[in-house]
Amino acid sequence: MPALDQTEIGARLTHLLAKRFGEEARVLSPEADLSDALAGFDSLAALEYVTAVEGEFGIEVDFVGDDVRYWFSTLGRTAEYVRDSVEDQAA
Structure with missing residues (x-):
């Protein structure tokens, strides 16, 4: 996958969230805590988000080794995680 x-990455993540949460997701800042900013972003929605990110970017999230609660709590952190994961796969 190219760099x-x-x-x-942020645009694609926003699109993923907008599929479930609509326009509310399109106006999020990269630093906004998703569980606070999106009504209904509960543990099930978070798991669905992680799964959607895996599918969108062709990565596999390590639920044991990675701090998923941290990396998937904001768009900015998720984008950083995705970028690093894609770069690691390319290496």
Whole structure:
């Protein structure tokens, strides 16, 4: 997979969230806590988000080794996680 920049990753993540949460997701700042900013972003929604990110970017999240609660709590952190994961796979 070619290198992805933060802007492209962020746009794709926003699109994933917007599928479930609508326009509410499109106006999120990268630093917004998803569980606070999106009504209904509970543990099940978080798991669905992680699964959707895996599918969108062709990565596999390590639920044991990675701090999933941290990395998937904001768009900015998720984008950083995705970028690093894609780079690791390419290496």
